[in-house]
Amino acid sequence: MLLARLGLRGGEVSALAARRALGHKLLLLGRLLQRFVVFAESSGATFITTEIALAWAMQPAEAQPAQWTNGLAMVRRFARYCSAIDPRTVVPPPDLLPHRYRxxxxxxxxxxxxxxxxxxxxxxxxxxxxxxxxxxxxxxGLYAATGMRCNEPLRLDRDDTDLVDSVLTVRDTKFGKSRYVPLHPSTHRPSRSMRPAVTVMPESAERHEISSE
Incomplete structure (x- = not known):
């Protein structure tokens, strides 16, 4: 039983490496999977059971039921992977948390x-x-003026902003593609004023400001 020797953490690393080798980034999924493994190990679990999966998925208690469902679905996918190398693994039934986000x-x-x-x-x-x-x-302002997806402005760099031709370069977006987004002239002034603030910001102060969010 390979996974029995690797442990859940080894299974996590192996599962993510296999998916990323196929081109998946799995940024959010990687963080969620890590949280599940930490939770399971802190509970004394050495393999996945329905009980441990359900206990983790239904946290926090005040979360929307659809969030619980998504968490359990993630654990089920991980359990299917682990079951191929550790027969002790239990894949939770798909209908335990039937809620769906609409x-x-x-x-x-x-x-x-x-x-x-x-x-x-x-x-x-x-x-x-x-x-x-x-x-x-x-x-x-960028959300309102461009209609970009929620995470796209967060990954913009200075070189992605062309205020001369009024265009943003959004790189490596959905399906790994890049595209140009036209800018309305009303966005130029805020964007110009933002650049000097970031440029002159001491690195240590900038890290403190962002980490305090």
Whole structure:
């Protein structure tokens, strides 16, 4: 039993390596899987059981049931992988937590006035060195002006911003592709004001500001 020698942590490393070798990034999944393994090991488990999977998936207690379902689904996939190398592994039944997230039938559209209030509120956020208010105000403005996916502005670098031709380069997005996103002229001033703030920010202060979020 290879997994019995490797332990759950070894199985985690092996499972993630196998998926990433196929081109999957698994950033969020990797963190969730690590949390499950830490939880299982702290509970004294050396292999996956339905009880340990369910106990982890239903945390925190105040989470939405759909979140519990997603957590259990992740453990089930990991358990299927582990079951091939450790026959003690129990793959939890798929119908233990049958809740499903359902998207609203129509999206909520923010009015211009609401967006302005949100950006103004972001500008008043407390900050040690002044980076947080500018960061969030610029971020919300980019969401409103470009329609980018939630995580895409977070990965932008200075070289991805072309204020001369009014275009952003969004790299390595969904399905590993990159694309250009046109910028409305109203975004130029916030983007220009953000650049000097980041450029002159002492590295230690910037790390402290971000880590305090």
């Amino acid at each position: 998207r609203p039938s129509s999206p909520y559209i923010y009015r211009d006035e609401a967006i302005i209030r949100l950006i103004d509120a972001a500008k008043r956020l407390p900050s040690t060195v002044g980076l947080r208010p500018q960061t969030y105000a610029t971020l919300f």
